[in-house]
Amino acid sequence: MNIVPMKWWTAVVMAAAIVLGGMPAAAAQNPTVADCLKHPDACGPDVPARGSETAPAPAADAVSASDVLRLIGATAFVLLLLYALLKWLGRRQLLLSNSKGVIEHLGGTSVGANRSVQLVKVGRRLLVIGVADSIQLLREIEDEEEISELLAQHRNRVERMTEFGRFGVRLREQWMAKMKGETDSSRPFSALLTEEMKRMAEKRNEWLKRVKEKGTGGDE
Structure with missing residues (x-):
């Protein structure tokens, strides 16, 4: 089984960072009523009075x-x-x-459930093998x-x-x-x-x- 080198995963992470980067940070939470009672100066004049409605924030652009x-x-x-x-x-x-002297798979076909015939090159020899519960040599092409x-x-x-x-x-x-x-x-x-x-x-x-x-x- 071919294993993709680690550098490909690093590249994918970088691509995700490019797409997801630059997201706006969450705004700081407003002070609670208890904080305003303990520290009135922290709230300031911008804190709306009780019962007043908060003005809706302008909608951000859909695509920038x-x-x-x-x-x-x-x-x-x-x-x-x-x-x-x-x-x-x-x-x-x-x-x-x-390469010479290596095992190379040249092709194959399925002949049933969990059964197949494969053509393999071993060095300069071509072997036809059957793959099922076990592997058997069917013939050698000469x-x-x-x-x-x-x-x-x-x-x-x-x-x-x-x-x-x-x-x-x-x-x-x-x-x-x-x-x-x-x-x-x-x-x-x-x-x-x-x-x-x-x-x-x-x-x-x-x-x-x-x-x-x-x-x-x-x-x-």
Whole structure:
């Protein structure tokens, strides 16, 4: 199980402080009747007489400029925090996938209640294991062509995750430029989104074409 480092919790606390900071302090309580009888000077002439009605205090503004600035700052901080977390997870996944001599989970599927079949890479070996009340080795994949195809599919999934992280970076940069008033009018957000989705679809089609050609060549 992945444990988020302590610095992420510190960052969340800082974000909460930005949102909740600057709250007005509670006003001091008015002196009681007993205090006024014992110390008349402490009450002063501003203390209303008995039976008089207290004038209603003016209502505070619903939203102030400082509240808006705090909201914008908290939103930007949360987006930056999510981007950093996604980047850290992607870098960790790539490090594990490129390491040699480690155990790596390549995928799996459920075949019933509390039962699943998992594909695990141990060093250079690919093992198919069954997970239920106990763990059993079902088979070891020894065909080099099949191993290469499975590893290529796994790398493609990792690349898609990395591409998603890069897409998040572009969205963050676009948002920051818009906040600073430097957004290029010739490339609106909708055009950027359409271009990025088209590029990801082209990469996926190229990969499917390579897999199909490889399968056709094997059949021949």
